[in-house]
Amino acid sequence: MAGSVDASAFSLDAELDSSSPLSERDQKMLALERQWWKYAGAKEQAIRELFDMSATHYYQILNGLIDTEEALAHDPMLVKRLRRLRTSRQRARTARRLGTDA
Template structure:
C-alpha cells in the first residue's frame, strides 16, 4: 500500500484542529491549502474512504466518516 502524500497527511492533521469562530475554518482552508473550501471538502471526502487514510489515523477517519453520515442523514430528512 502506498503511503499518504504530504498534502493528504496535512489535510488529516488539519482536521484534528478545532475552530471557535464562524468562518475561521474556511479561511484557514484557503490560507493553508490554497483552494476553496468546497474543493477541500471534496478531496477530504475521497481521502477518508481510502485504506491509506485509515491506516494513518483510524480514529480520525472513523470520526470524519461518522460526521459525514450524520450530515447526510439529516439532509435527507429535509422536505
Template sequence: MLGEREQAVLALERRSWPGPGAKERAVREQLGLSATRYYQLLNALLDDPRALAHDPVTVNRLRRVRAEREQRR
C-alpha cells in the first residue's frame, strides 16, 4: 500500500493545471516539497508496482510521457 505522500503525489498528477506555476505552487503548499524533490518522488513512483496498482491510468500515462522524452534525447 502506498503512503499518504505517495498517494498525494499521484493525486496532484491526475489534476489539470490552469497555467504555469500553479502546479509547483500546489506542490509547495499542499505537500511542503520543492519542485525538484516532487519530481524525484514522482519518477520513483513510476517504477513502483504499488503505484501502478493504485492508479494505473495516471502511472501508465506518465510512463508514456517519460519514454517519449527519453526517445527525443
C-alpha cells in the first residue's frame, strides 16, 4: 500500500528492556516518542500500524504513562520533555479559552 509505514523500520523491539517494570507496549510507546517525524501524518500512521489504535487513544494512554514513576525511571529525559510539552500545550489552551496570552 502506498504511503504505508514499515513498522520494522522503527526497530522498537531493539529498545526493549526485559528488566523494566513497564509493559512491552509501554516501552514501545516511549521508543516511538523518541523518533522524529519528517512528514505530517507519518506519526499518526505509525501509531495506527504499530499499536492498532487511533492517535486519540494512543495519546490518552501516553498521558497516563508519562505520569508514572516507572516511565520516569525508564527514560527520565524523554518523560520530562513529554511532561513539559504537555504542560505548555495545556497553558496555551487555557490562555486561548480565557482570551489572554500564554
